Amino acid sequence: MDKENDKDIVVNEINILNSEVSDNLINEDFDLEIYKQHVLSQEYGLCIECNQQNTFEDWCKDCCSKKFQQNFGNWTSENAYIDKFIQESQLNASDSFELLEWIPYNKLRNIQFLAQGGFSTIFKAIRLDGWINKWDYEKHDWDRIIEELGEQDYEDSINPKTKNPLKINEKYGLPVVLKSLxxxxxxxxxxxxxxxxxxxxxxxxxxxGSVLAPLMGITQDPDTFNYMIVMMKMESSLRSNLLISKYNPNDKFNNLLLISAQLEAIHKLNLVHGDLHNGNILCNGFNSVNISDLGLCRPVNQPHINNNIYGVLPYMAPEVLRGKPYTKAADIYSFGMIMWEMTSGIPVFHNVPHDLNLSLNICRGIRPEIIEGMMPEYVELMKRCWDNDPEKRPTAEELEQFFFEWDRKYPTEENKEKRISIPENEPEITYHPKTYYKSRKIDYSAKINEILQSETLADCIITEEEAAAQEFSDYEEN
Incomplete structure (x- = not known):
């Protein structure tokens, strides 16, 4: 395999799973359910070894699981729970996106701090041995996705803050992200x-026909002893791509189709994501978006963790802010905020403090201002998503159907020469100093309910006074 093109290959595989529909399937009568049946019935040929149907391109679940099982005695995380978890993933993987490996820390290079999340610390690194792609029948070993390293990688290695610096004789690897738990x-x-x-x-x-942000495996920091999830490094988050979507407006239809498909997959398992926002959606180019960070994912209607409420305030549904159980409809509310961002090009509520007052306004029904020129049907769907009444919000399946149709009607411009770049004079987004776009505990539900209940009571008193005054006025007139 051409080393320089390996990363492009895996990104392309994700894109194929994400959005590609063969041309001969698209016609006036084509609909989403037909496409889903096409995906489910997809055949990938016969396995070279057992002559049974492959479960993915160049992947036989039964044969691959046996190869993994034969290697169980050659590695250990020294933690029984992790060993069992990784082994189960390898035995059950129908493709390379569904398996994990134990990745020794000494196989990682150029480990550098990247970001501080709400519940974890994020690092970037290089994985020397690459990512399993398929079984190589000639070499009798795993074919791995790997690429030739560049000058910047060697420059990063001399940074004094870099752990496990890259050695001069190490020429190949794959960029990864480490999420330290x-x-x-x-x-x-x-x-x-x-x-x-x-x-x-x-x-x-x-x-x-879609994928979440792919996981590769688990490692352990020998200094802190914390375990770390190893993930494929994506180019950026959706937050960094909002302006690109603003100037290439058809992008949003494809992106929101992919997000809704992934959200539907979560909801079909009777789960909620629980923390959907633009920082938890990762991008590889303009036509590949993947939901990540399922740290707050849980079964529908399961109580909040220790009765505490966590999230990124601008994306939190009013009923959640008031302490009610998190439902699928709360994820849909968050989706509605993302819809607005992909047209405006800016993060929602970026210019106001993320505090009790914003929470109250959200519960009172305050929403972002509709952007001039928005497609009316799009606005209508967006408003349904962020309706104060959860029962009036659409399902992820409905959203997927809408965006499937719109994506066909308004296709993404894939010709790079025809795509519109962000203008150099585009004003820089000015954030209010008290905005906070990381998940955190929101601990004022009781205060919100107290204030809103007092407002309701006051409205009732005023209404009664107005009614009495009207009755008196009617009496005087008679």
């Missing part, structure tokens, strides 16, 4: 819940 040195089965749910949703999403 706080206080995870004594990890147990419950602690792995996020990643179990991620793999479940990954499998379900594949049935809808």
């Amino acid at each position: 706080n206080d995870s040195s004594n990890i147990n089965d419950n602690f792995l819940n996020e990643w179990k749910l991620h793999l479940q949703c990954q499998y379900r999403a594949a049935l809808y």
Whole structure:
């Protein structure tokens, strides 16, 4: 395999799963359900070894699981829960997107701090051995996706803040992201819940022709003893691409189709994402978006963690802010905010403090101002998503159908020469100093309910006074 094109290959595979529909299927009568049946019935040829149907391109689930099983005795995380989790993923993987590996820390290079999340610390790194793609029958070993490293990688290696610096004789690797799980040195089965749910949703999403942000495996920091999830490094988050969508407006139809398909996969498992916002949606180019970070994912109507409410305030539904259980409709509310952002080009409520007052206004029904020129049908759907009444919001399946049709009607411009670049004179987004776009605990539900209830009571008193005054006025006139 051409080393320089390996990363392009895996990104292309994600894009194919995400959005490609063969031309001969598209006609005036074509609909989403037909496409789903096409995906479900897709055949990938016969396995060279067992002559049974492959479960994905160059992937036989039965044969690959046996190869993984034969190697179980050659590695260990030294944690029984993690070993079992990784082994189960390898035995059950229908393609390379659904498996994990134990990745020794010494196989990682150029480890550098990238960001501080709400519940974890994020690093970037290079994985020397690459990512499993398929079984190489000639070499009798795994074919791995890997690429030739560049000058910047060697420059990063001399940074004094870089851990495990790249050596001069190490020429190949794959960019990855490490998500360090706080206080995870004594990890147990419950602690792995996020990643179990991620793999479940990954499998379900594949049935809808899409994928969540791919996981690669687990490693452990020998200094902190914290375990770290190793993920494919995506180019950016949706937050960084909002202006691109603003100037290439057809992008939003394809992007929102992919997000709604992935959200539908989560909801079909009777789960909620629980923390959907533009920072938790990752991008590889303009036509590949993937939901990530299922740290707050849980079964529908399950109580909040320790009765605490977590999230990014501008995307939180009013009923959640008031302390009610998180439902699928709350995810849809967040989706509506993302719809607005992909037209405006700016993060929602970026110019006001993310505080009690904003929470109250959200519960009172305050929403972002409709952008001039928005497609009326789009505005109508967006307003349904952020309706104060959860029962009036559409389902993820309905959203997927809308965006499937719009994506066909308004196709993404894929010719790079015809795409519109962000103008150099585009004003820089000015954030209010008290905005906060990371997940955090929101602990004023009781105060919100107290204030809103007092407002309701005051309205009732005023209404009664007005009614009495009207009755007196009518009496005088008679």
